[in-house]
Amino acid sequence: MNRYALAVHGGAGTINRNSLTPEMEDRYHQGLQAALQAGQGVLAQGGSAVDAVTASVCALEDEPLFNAGRGAVFTSGGLQEMDAAIMDGATRAAGAVGGIFGPRNPILTARAVMLRTEHVMLIGPNALRLAKDEGLPFEDESYFFTQARWDALQSTLAMRAAGQEDDDPARRHGTVGAVACDAQGNVAAATSTGGMTAKAPGRIGDTPIIGAGTFADNATCAVSGTGHGEVFIRYNAAGEVAARMRHAGETLADAAHHVVMEDLAKHDGSGGLIAVDAAGNVTLPFNCEGMYRGWVNQDGTLETSIHQESRRVECS
Ligand code: ASP
Numbered sequence: 001m002n003r004y005a006l007a008v009h010g011g012a013g014t015i016n017r018n019s020l021t022p023e024m025e026d027r028y029h030q031g032l033q034a035a036l037q038a039g040q041g042v043l044a045q046g047g048s049a050v051d052a053v054t055a056s057v058c059a060l061e062d063e064p065l066f067n068a069g070r071g072a073v074f075t076s077g078g079l080q081e082m083d084a085a086i087m088d089g090a091t092r093a094a095g096a097v098g099g100i101f102g103p104r105n106p107i108l109t110a111r112a113v114m115l116r117t118e119h120v121m122l123i124g125p126n127a128l129r130l131a132k133d134e135g136l137p138f139e140d141e142s143y144f145f146t147q148a149r150w151d152a153l154q155s156t157l158a159m160r161a162a163g164q165e166d167d168d169p170a171r172r173h174g175t176v177g178a179v180a181c182d183a184q185g186n187v188a189a190a191t192s193t194g195g196m197t198a199k200a201p202g203r204i205g206d207t208p209i210i211g212a213g214t215f216a217d218n219a220t221c222a223v224s225g226t227g228h229g230e231v232f233i234r235y236n237a238a239g240e241v242a243a244r245m246r247h248a249g250e251t252l253a254d255a256a257h258h259v260v261m262e263d264l265a266k267h268d269g270s271g272g273l274i275a276v277d278a279a280g281n282v283t284l285p286f287n288c289e290g291m292y293r294g295w296v297n298q299d300g301t302l303e304t305s306i307h308q309e310s311r312r313v314e315c316s
Contacts (some may be wrong), residue, residue, distance in 0.1 A: 002262075003181075006180040007282045007295040008274070009177050009291055010174070010293070012290065050111075051190035053180050053189060054108070058105045072193075073194040088188050089278070095111055095117075100128060102128055105137050108136050149194075175227075179216070185292040188222055193213075206225060213226075213233075219277050232264065232269060233263060237259055237263065240255075240263060270287060
C-alpha cells in the first residue's frame with residue numbers, strides 16, 4: 001500500500017500581513033483545515049484521490065473567504081463566471097467547465113463532464129444542463145454575493161477609470177485547489193475559481209485548461225495552480241512540471257520550483273502551485289508574498305500556512 005498525501009490551496013498573491021487581522025488569519029486556517037479534513041476522510045478510508053480532491057475543493061467552494069463557488073469574484077460587468085477542472089492521474093480522464101454561474105459547486109459539474117460525457121470541457125447553458133441532469137444543487141445570486149468581492153470590483157473599476165494600472169495583478173485574484181495521492185498510488189488534481197476581479201465577461205483563465213492550471217498523471221504528478229492565469233496558460237505551467245519530470249528526470253520539487261520561480265516569476269506570472277507525485281511527495285512553491293495552503297499525510301500531521309511559517313495540527 002502506498003502512503004497517501006493531500007495538499008490544498010486557497011489562492012496566492014499579495015497577502016499583506018498588516019491588513020490580515022488575527023481573527024481573519026484564524027478563519028483562513030480553519031477553512032484550509034476543514035478542506036484538508038474533508039479530503040483526508042476519504043483517503044484514510046482507502047478512497048480514491050479523485051474523490052478526495054473533490055471533497056476538499058467542495059469544502060473550499062463552500063467557504064466564502066476563498067475565490068471559488070460561494071466567494072467568487074465579479075467580472076467587470078458585475079456578474080460571476082466560474083471555471084473548474086478535475087483530472088484523474090490513473091486514466092488521464094479530465095473534465096472542465098468555463099464561465100458558469102448557478103451550480104453551488106462548480107467542481108461537481110466539471111466532474112460530471114469527466115464522468116458522464118465523452119468531452120473534456122463544457123461551457124455555458126450546456127454545462128448547466130448537465131449539472132441539472134445530474135441533480136446537482138444550484139444557488140441564486142444572494143448565495144454567491146459577498147460584500148468584500150463587490151467592494152474589490154468597485155475599487156478595481158475606479159482605478160481603471162482613473163487610468164491607474166494595478167501594479168500587482170496578484171491583488172485581484174485567488175482560486176482553490178487540491179491534489180492527492182491515494183493508498184493505491186493514484187494521483188488527482190482539482191481546481192476551481194471565480195477568476196480575476198474585473199475580468200472581461202467571457203474570459204476563461206488557466207484553471208479549466210488541462211495542462212495550464214490543472215493536470216494529473218500517475219507517471220509524474222498532479223498539479224493545481226493559482227496565479228495570473230494568462231501567464232500560466234502561455235507557459236503551460238502544470239503540464240510543464242510533469243514534462244520536466246518525464247523528460248529531464250527532475251524530482252517533483254525541482255520541477256515545480258523551476259516552473260514557479262523561472263517560467264512564471266520571470267514573465268509576470270505571480271502565483272504558485274501545489275503538486276504531489278505517486279510516491280506521496282508534496283511540494284507547494286509560490287513566488288509572491290503568500291499562498292493559502294495546507295497539507296496532510298498518513299502520519300496524521302496536518303499543516304496550514306499563509307506566509308512562510310506554518311501551523312501544525314496533530315490528528316489522531
Ligand atoms: N488563476 C486564476 C485565473 O486566472 C486566478 C488565481 O488563481 O488567482 O483565473
